[in-house]
Amino acid sequence: MTEDASPSATAPVVDALVQVSFAVSAVLTRSAAEHELSVTQLRMLGILRDRAPSMAALAEYLGLDRSSVSGLIDRAERRGLVARTTSPEDARVTIVSLTAQGSRLAVHLAATVNDGIARLLNEVSASDRTRLVRIAESITGVTNG
Amino acid sequence: MTEDASPSATAPVVDALVQVSFAVSAVLTRSAAEHELSVTQLRMLGILRDRAPSMAALAEYLGLDRSSVSGLIDRAERRGLVARTTSPEDARVTIVSLTAQGSRLAVHLAATVNDGIARLLNEVSASDRTRLVRIAESITGVTNG
DNA sequence: TATTGTTATACTCTATAACTATA
DNA sequence: TATAGTTATAGAGTATAACAATA
Numbered sequence: 045m046t047e048d049a050s051p052s053a054t055a056p057v058v059d060a061l062v063q064v065s066f067a068v069s070a071v072l073t074r075s076a077a078e079h080e081l082s083v084t085q086l087r088m089l090g091i092l093r094d095r096a097p098s099m100a101a102l103a104e105y106l107g108l109d110r111s112s113v114s115g116l117i118d119r120a121e122r123r124g125l126v127a128r129t130t131s132p133e134d135a136r137v138t139i140v141s142l143t144a145q146g147s148r149l150a151v152h153l154a155a156t157v158n159d160g161i162a163r164l165l166n167e168v169s170a171s172d173r174t175r176l177v178r179i180a181e182s183i184t185g186v187t188n189g
Numbered sequence: 190m191t192e193d194a195s196p197s198a199t200a201p202v203v204d205a206l207v208q209v210s211f212a213v214s215a216v217l218t219r220s221a222a223e224h225e226l227s228v229t230q231l232r233m234l235g236i237l238r239d240r241a242p243s244m245a246a247l248a249e250y251l252g253l254d255r256s257s258v259s260g261l262i263d264r265a266e267r268r269g270l271v272a273r274t275t276s277p278e279d280a281r282v283t284i285v286s287l288t289a290q291g292s293r294l295a296v297h298l299a300a301t302v303n304d305g306i307a308r309l310l311n312e313v314s315a316s317d318r319t320r321l322v323r324i325a326e327s328i329t330g331v332t333n334g
Numbered sequence: 335t336a337t338t339g340t341t342a343t344a345c346t347c348t349a350t351a352a353c354t355a356t357a
Numbered sequence: 358t359a360t361a362g363t364t365a366t367a368g369a370g371t372a373t374a375a376c377a378a379t380a
Contacts, residue, residue, distance in 0.1 A: 054299075054303055055303075055307070056322050057310060057318040057319075057321055057322050058303055058306045058307055058310075059325075060321055060322045060324075060325035060326075061209065061213055061306055061309065061310070061321070061325070062213060062306065063325055063328075063329045064206065064209060064210065064213075064325050064328055064329065065209065065210040065213035065214060067328055067329055068206050068207060068209075068210035069210055069214065072210075082369065082370075084369090084370070084371095085369095098338080098339095099338075099339060099340095100337085100338065100339080108370090108371075108372090109371070109372055109373080110338075110339065110340085111339085111340075111341080111371085111372070111373080111374095112370065112371050112372070113339095114339065114340055114341080115340095115369080115370070115371085116369090116370075116371095118340095119368095119369075119370095134337095134338085134379080134380075135338095135378080135379055135380085136337065136338040136339070136378070136379045136380065137337095137338065137339085137379095138338075138339065138340095154199075158199050158200075158203055161203045161206050161207065162200070162203060164206065164328050165202060165203075165206070165328065167327040167328075167330075168324055168327045168328065172320065172323075172324050172327070173202045174202075175317065175320055175324070176202055176205055176206070176321075176324055177201050177202050177205045178317070179205075179313055179317050179320070179321055180205035180206070180208055180209050181205075182312040182313045182317070183208075183209055183212055183309050183310065183312075183313065184208045184209065184212050185312075227346065227347075229346085229347070229348095230346095243361075243362095244361070244362060244363095245360085245361060245362080253347090253348070253349090254348070254349055254350080255361075255362065255363085256348085256349070256350080256351095256362085256363075256364080256365095257347065257348050257349070258362095259362065259363055259364080260346080260347075260348085260363095261346090261347080261348095263363095264345095264346075264347095279356080279357075279360095279361085280355080280356055280357085280361095281355070281356045281357065281360065281361045281362070282356095282360095282361060282362085283361075283362065283363095335380095336379100336380080337378100337379080337380075338377100338378085338379080338380095339376100339377090339378085339379105340375105340376080340377080340378100341374100341375085341376075341377100342373105342374085342375080342376095343372100343373085343374085343375100344371100344372090344373090345370105345371085345372085346369105346370085346371080347368105347369085347370080347371100348367100348368085348369080348370105349366100349367085349368090350365105350366090350367090351364100351365085351366085352363105352364085352365080352366100353362100353363080353364075353365090354361100354362085354363080354364095355360100355361085355362085355363100356359100356360080356361080356362100357358100357359080357360075357361100
């Protein structure tokens, strides 16, 4: 987790970011692996928690080609986690949604991930957490919360 | 441990961490993709920058099975990035090292990754960077710098 | 014609199990 | 016997290109 994708003369703050990123990734990987899921499947379930998008929209969310998402959804469907339905408005469009089982798993996974990340923050003070949110906003250019 | 955690109510600081992690991962993925490498190959090149480990040690660094590393090194060798040599001390052991070309690429990649991460920090003030290093230490339990 | 989704194909990444060569 | 590494096999994930169905 700390191997180092980082050059010899890396600034400490760059290392800091990379290491935090690895720690978070490890939580995601571990949470997914507990249910024999890939991180991509984890993300997919997270997306479907509050959406029932078309295949194309799902591909967009995931940043993947549609053909990749076809396979992804094939495998999730085989496991009973998602279902495909044809849009009533446009017969070309396939709508993806969670099954009851998929929904339960998605809720559970979200909690697991949340707990895992929260645990990383155990030793971080309240004021540092506040600061971290602001710093993250600067980094991602997005407002969180 | 996951009792209520209605994950819709994820704390902003958890989201912040996840988003920072995605931003860093995107830099790694993009830097690797510029040279048609996977993130695993990128990590491998980073590791070999200052080491010439055995296959087993490399597998340990990467957290992968040895058989996975065999394939990884096969592909990198085919591209002229690494070389295998047999250890003089123990004929069972294969030593992996960068070729001149692999070394040049590793140096270049390290700089690219460093620049990409540094660019994420463009809008972060000096005092926030200092704080970020400290927060990262709390998160990873490791001292950076 | 354009769009949505799937399929065919090919490659990387990963693991498990079985194998070999060496110790 | 035990260890290092490879190979055989299998499956997931990913993309490109070609395709069918629908608009």
